[in-house]
Amino acid sequence: MPSLFDPIRVGAIEAKNRIFMAPLTRGRADRAHVPTPIMAQYYAQRAGAGLILSEATGISQEGLGWPYAPGVWSDAQVDAWRPVVRAVHEAGGKIVCQLWHMGRMVHPDFLGGEKPVSSSTHAAPDAAHTYAGKKPYGAPRALAIDEIPRILSDYERATANALAAGFDGVQIHAANGYLIDQFLRDTPNDRTDAYGGPIANRVRLLREVAEAVAGVAGPERTGVRLSPNGAIQGTNDSDPEPLFVAAAEALAGIGIAFLEMREPGPEGTFGKADHPPIAPAMRRVFGGPMILNADYDAASGQRVLDAGEADAIAFGRTFLANPDLPERFAKGAPLNQDDARTWYSQGPEGYIDYPTLAQAA
Incomplete structure (x- = not known):
């Protein structure tokens, strides 16, 4: 079985190891959702990852309702992403851009008082x-x-912009109770048209988005994030296993x-499951690389690879606090602890000032 330190090919991307950096919203863009220079240093510090999955990045103002989160719909945003990607x-x-539409999670304040959009009218x-x-x-409406x-x-458009900025590919954010997830799961989706009701209908938007994105980037540079287990931000499903197996088949x-x-x-430690893991059933119908993200450390992540349950592991908060995480794992070195007070703050504190092993020494 492969180790965390073995390379892996992910579509068209050659990843040097299987220690991926999970998407992490950090709130360091400006109020126009334009990336700032400090983001280049942050991501470059973490370039030891086999693949960086960028923070969630808005595809439109309609879809972005997080203070100081970046977007990728305007020329100014594309221009500002270029030096970030170049630094990595x-x-x-290697880095891919995670494409984000938050749906009903966008507060009307971000939309000039207009209602956000969703699968239904449930707040x-x-x-x-x-x-x-x-x-x-x-x-929402x-x-x-x-x-x-x-x-x-x-x-x-967001996919074309991400590629123009130099990203190695894109990832569609279809998880965590955001727009696509709002269509996938029967809570809150109570539609009675072609996008609601039976599983085939609720998977429709995910499939259409993936086809549209892959039509621009190529399927070999297109990834998807799902969250198949448990309620999150008011979004859940009454029978998740057949739903997410069908989603995996479509992808x-x-x-x-x-x-x-x-x-x-x-x-x-960050979210609880209310159903046995669904990933194994999805793996039986999805033959491509599967990456899992669920509070793993080096030992538990390696056990998942050893069991053949995944091909790589995405690490989140451990990468936030440890820019040299692969090196620390390789040496069995202690890890820095992240500071939740600075997760979404602006400026360098808790962002680019976590020390590497060399700096600590």
Whole structure:
């Protein structure tokens, strides 16, 4: 069986190891969602990853409702991403851009007071991060069928922009209760048209987005993130296994480069599962590389590879605090602890100042 340190080919991307960096929202762009120079240093520090999955990046203003998160829909954003991607490449790394539409998780404050869009009119629970602090989510409006082509066009434009910025590929964010997940799962999707009801209908938007993105980037440079287990941000499913197996089958038919999944175990420290793992059933129908992300450390990640349950492991908060994570794993060195107070703050603290082993020495 492969080790975490063995190379792997992911579609058209040659990854030097199987220690991938999971997507991590950090809030270091500006208020126009334009990447800032500090982001180049942050990502370049972590270029030892086999593959960096970028922070979630908005495909449109309609789809982005997180303060200081980056987008990839404007020329200014593309221009600002170029030096970030170039810094990763110059440091020997590979990076893909995660494409994000938050759906009902976008607060109306980001939309000039307009309602966000979703599969239904059900508001998300809890509160949204806004520039004015946390506020209750607003009730969305259900996307009309004749609006779907516009959404697909936004994904195509964002994909072309990401490639123009130099990214090695893209990943479609279809997890964690955001727009595509809002269509996939029967809570909140209560539609009665071609995008609701039976599983084949609820998978439709995911399949159409993946086809649109792969039509621009090529399936060999297209990945997808799913979260097949447990309620998240008010989104869940009454019978998730057949749903996510059908989703994996649809993506396999398109020939995407990889499938990455956030599937917390029952003892996860950041999210809890309410169903036995679904990834094994998905793996039986998806023949491409599968990457798992679920609070792993080096030992537990290696056990997953040894068991043949995944081909690579994506590490999140451990990469946040340890820019040289592969080296630390290889040497069995202690890890820095992340500081939750600086996850989404602006500036260098808790962002580019975590020491490497060499710096600590």
